[in-house]
Amino acid sequence: MFLLGVPTSFAQAVHKLALWTLLAIIFSSIVRFMLLLDINKRVYNHAPGPCRAFREIVNGSAGLEQIDEENLVFITTGLAKYRGIENTKSGLFIYSFPEPSDQAVQHIAREVKIENFSLSHFAPFGVTHFSSKGRLHLYIINRFPTPNCVESFTYNKEKNTATYRKSICDPRFSSLQDIVAVGPDRFFVTNTQFSGRLWAQTVEAAFQASSGSLYLWDGKSVIPSINWMPTPGGLALDKKRSLLFVGSILSETIRVYQLTPSLALKQQTEISLLSSPMGIYVEETSGDIWTALLPIVHTTFYHLTDPAESRIRAPSQVLRVRLQEDGISWIVTEPYANDGATLSASASVLFAKDQLLIGSLFGRLLHCDVINPMIT
């Protein structure tokens, strides 16, 4: 009798423990999901000075790349094509920042002519460049093919043409977002989620799964640098300080890695933002980190499900993070915020000559003067 009693009570205890553990897991998941949605958040508009949108760019400006020595900015447009919006015009533009002292300047972006490549299969996201032997190579993420590819082009400044060279594709490239070159024909690329399908991505996002990856293309093959990252998105390189910055969209953080000469990564710190970072830009001189963000998750989700619907807008936000001397503490300021009426779903940002360029996933490109750059 005694022997029969022990297994029964033990089994009951294990059963209860399992039940309560399961309930606790479910409960904490629900709470985390509720807080993730940002239902209690809204955006209050403000700008660092006068702003204006470019007339030429209306189908997205998700990728921005600055080439300091040439005063050139490359702008990718037409990302919505990967969501099946066929009448989206995709391509590449260039822009040069005017000097702040120039008055009555016209802000015009010029379209780059793309050669030997079909724009009907082009849904460009992040863009990076590398200059070598007097040649300027561009690497542009293309979300259109399944799986995704990185398209390589050679840019000719005199002719303003980008000539297609090759595609770098891999079955693991399901949802590429951003890219940064770290050497001749070498780049890091973020794969945000395991799946390329929106419904599966939604499930991954709801559970806040660490199903993303950071890959390195070493010129010959695709190497996983970091597996099982939580929704990696924006990428930026600080060449001077050998730092790589990786944004996590749903963890709402930016991870800072020390980049070794052999291209290995050692995590240095993690900056919590409580807002979803997309594009990242690092000022070479100061080391300040600029990031364009999607501040409210649930409105962003609605916007992603129907990019062509102009009434479904997502707010935009730009933050500037100043790392302090110790390298482990920082101050965050907010140069720009908008409820979506002016700029919907900001995805990329650049700062130069006291001017701000803010790109969006599927809409406009915005240029702002920064009146007080020291306090912005």
Added chain:
Amino acid sequence: MIKQILLGGLVAVLGAILCNVLWFLDLNKRVYNHKPGKCRLVDGPLDGSEDIEYIESEGLAFITSGIFYMHPRPGVEGKIFLYDFKNPAAKYQTKELKIIGKPGNFQAHGITSWVDEKGEIRLYVVSHHSPQFTHSIEAFDFNKKDQTLKHVKTFTHQNFIRPNDLHAVGKDKFVFTNDGTAQTGGMNALEMFMGLKAGSVGYFDGKDAHWLVEADRSPNGIWVDRKRNTLFYASPNGEFIRVMKLSDDFKSVTPITQVDLLTSPDNLYMDKNGDLWTAGHPVMSKLTNLDACSHRPAPGTERGPSQVLRISFSKDYQTHEVTEPYTDDGRELCCSSVAVHDSKGNMLIGSVAAELLHCEYMVETI
């Protein structure tokens, strides 16, 4: 069976309350600093600048300091400071006003003013008497020549349950808010977390008072437009501003619209363009206690963040745009409660229990 249904219902109700508390606490929010121009603390108030009354015709602002709110603040007394927008040399200075016939246990909270046809200024100040936390409205006449205040009247009424702010619509006539009913910290926390409509809005005619809104969630800042036909009040716990049509005889109000801010607005100010300004508390969980809103909190206590918003309405008040001229994580200014400006690039931002801040601004940065 019935037990199971009741249990399920109870779990659902508790779950809903928990959800609302979680969202109320703003655990997924933080403040990102930005300012409209150069900002600097103003000499003078250190124990609060909870409300500011700006008299545009004079270029003067009156600032209440030394709030007492349920919890004792030893050594802090109620004061009124004067700021002169017309004097650029005193941009970062205030003058503490001498109060002739100062009432005992005076602890200043909300403030409003009435300027009569002769240009005489009368101030009305909400006061919570320490230590018993009883309430009154004190009236003061401002002597321009001497720059002193003379206490002239004390108004008390049973409808002054827990007054927060008031707005004058005539001499000794004002609308006022009670931000709740509870007189202790514990009961106030219950009101706050349960979302109870324990507050109210009333009208006082100099002798008697009646209700305009008998029950609402934490009415705080209150304003009436210049034509005296539209009433505005802010609810920090409900995170909204209500816009209501005020009857000509001040006996009733009719709802027009509600602005859901999803942040906690405190006091209100309407500029001459008709824009409504409010300062408040963007992250509720940072307001652990009044100490988080003081000049020098206890070690380990983080100062609460500040936020200033500007709301531009369409003429019928049906649509609006919200801009954010200022935010701070608490290092520069903690727990902002009011913002006024002179339409010439100078802004004053007051805080619940700490300093007063001056900011320069431009049209593009607000």
